[in-house]
Amino acid sequence: xxxxxxxxxxxxxxxxxxxxxxxxxxxxxxxxxxxxxxxxxxxxxxxxxxxxxxxxxxxxxxxxxxxxxxxxxxxxxxxxxxxxxxxxxxxxxxxxxxxxxxxxxxxxxxxxxxxxxxxxxxxxxxxxxxxxxxxxxxxxxxxxxxxxxxxxxxxxxxxxxxxxxxxxxxxxxxxxxxxxxxxxxxxxxxxxxxxxxxxxxxxxxxxxxxxxxxxxxxxxxxxxxxxx
Numbered sequence: 001x002x003x004x005x006x007x008x009x010x011x012x013x014x015x016x017x018x019x020x021x022x023x024x025x026x027x028x029x030x031x032x033x034x035x036x037x038x039x040x041x042x043x044x045x046x047x048x049x050x051x052x053x054x055x056x057x058x059x060x061x062x063x064x065x066x067x068x069x070x071x072x073x074x075x076x077x078x079x080x081x082x083x084x085x086x087x088x089x090x091x092x093x094x095x096x097x098x099x100x101x102x103x104x105x106x107x108x109x110x111x112x113x114x115x116x117x118x119x120x121x122x123x124x125x126x127x128x129x130x131x132x133x134x135x136x137x138x139x140x141x142x143x144x145x146x147x148x149x150x151x152x153x154x155x156x157x158x159x160x161x162x163x164x165x166x167x168x169x170x171x172x173x174x175x176x177x178x179x180x181x182x183x184x185x186x187x188x189x190x191x192x193x194x195x196x197x198x199x200x201x202x203x204x205x206x207x208x209x210x211x212x213x214x215x216x217x218x219x220x221x222x223x224x225x226x227x228x
């Protein structure tokens with residue numbers, strides 16, 4: 001299991017300050033929509049300048065027609081990032097085109113497919129997709145697996161099921177990880193211990209780290225919990 005810290009701070013400077021505090025840790029850093037739209041590719045370069053060993057997850061969840069997605073995927077791969085994601089609901093044709101395009105990159109990044117956002121509960125998911133969340137997440141994961149992707153973004157609650165429907169080496173990245181129970185806009189949150197039990201490969205932690213007075217201490221605590 002690996003830790004991915006979300007750089008979702010309100011300014012470029014705050015994100016970079018957090019990255020510097022964590023520069024000696026063997027972790028992933030997630031650059032999401034707000035940070036990338038505001039800061040562009042300079043944030044990727046700055047993170048790598050801080051520590052070349054940082055792994056960067058560009059979390060833009062792309063979704064469009066197949067050729068447009070493939071073009072975007074190629075551009076992202078050329079940024080030197082290590083992982084990005086698409087929406088699984090874009091369909092197999094689009095996912096296959098993405099994988100074909102990035103395979104030509106000098107260093108092909110890991111590509112994940114988003115199954116069901118952790119802001120959904122089953123009722124909310126049914127209103128949008130008309131199906132049971134758990135079953136549809138498993139189907140989206142199977143589509144991604146058959147399209148050649150490396151893994152999926154899912155909640156910790158679906159991780160084990162997805163692996164049983166694909167392969168134990170198929171990556172499950174699980175957002176919404178907390179150090180304790182919480183109530184916020186994420187519906188399907190889980191603790192580090194639960195995510196580990198459910199075979200999550202990469203856990204994403206945001207607010208518990210960047211809202212802490214001592215983010216480094218929190219990261220060290222998370223790593224200790226992961227290693228138990």
